[in-house]
Amino acid sequence: MSVPNVVVHRDADMLAKAVAARVITRLVDAQSAKGSASLVLTGGTVGIATLAEIAASPARDAVDWRNLDIWWGDERFLPSGDPERNETGARKALLDHVDVDEARVHVMRGPDSGMSAEESADAYAEELRRAARPEDHAPAPAFDVLLLGMGPDAHVASLFPEMPALYDTRPAVAVHGSPKPPPTRISLTMPVIQGAREVWVVAAGADKAGAVRLALADDSGPVQVPAAGARGRQRTLFLLDRASAAKIPASLGRISSP
């Protein structure tokens, strides 16, 4: 697993713009190297703002959108089209504006599919297994970029502190009793997150400062601090605004943009 690098931007708006530019560059590089790329989306405030900035970027069509697999780190278990679904936010902000191949948009199904949360998680786990290649050495693809938002409680995806999903080794799981509404969710598990080539944790706002500090502390464990387990195989980035970076110890290296 890689050691996190921290990059701090002026504010949430600049953060979303800068992450959007990074996503575009990383996808273009991956597609140049191997023809296609994979991107895992997150919900949440900065996550969706980043997608809107990708859509607004003049460089957005440098990405070959049809040669991209799109996955989600988590989903709120709500019917298709519900405004609280991460999928709905992602479609509105980005996917409705670019020429994606629907067959490569891997949504986590909601209750309108007729599936229970467990069945939906199992179906997603199966889809991940089918997409994994032998060189991934895992029951899920080694995603090029896996984006994660983070809550003030340090949750990432729908992995909340101390909850059973944090011990699960299946690729995807149903989460019940989420402390953040809605209570039922589907989430990738920690081994799948840690199997991604690059994990980028994106956070903004003073309410996240304590969680950011804990997520970067050497002595935090992922059961109490799920974001402390958010590490990629090759690269981990914590992409922050100044407010969320305010409690990081001065001794921890970081790059600050103007």
Ligand SMILES: O=C1O[C@H](COP(=O)(O)O)[C@@H](O)[C@H](O)[C@H]1O
């Ligand atoms: O519920 C969720 O929350 C987190 C963080 O959201 P934010 O609004 O505090 O940025 C998000 O990463 C996750 O995907 C989502 O389902």
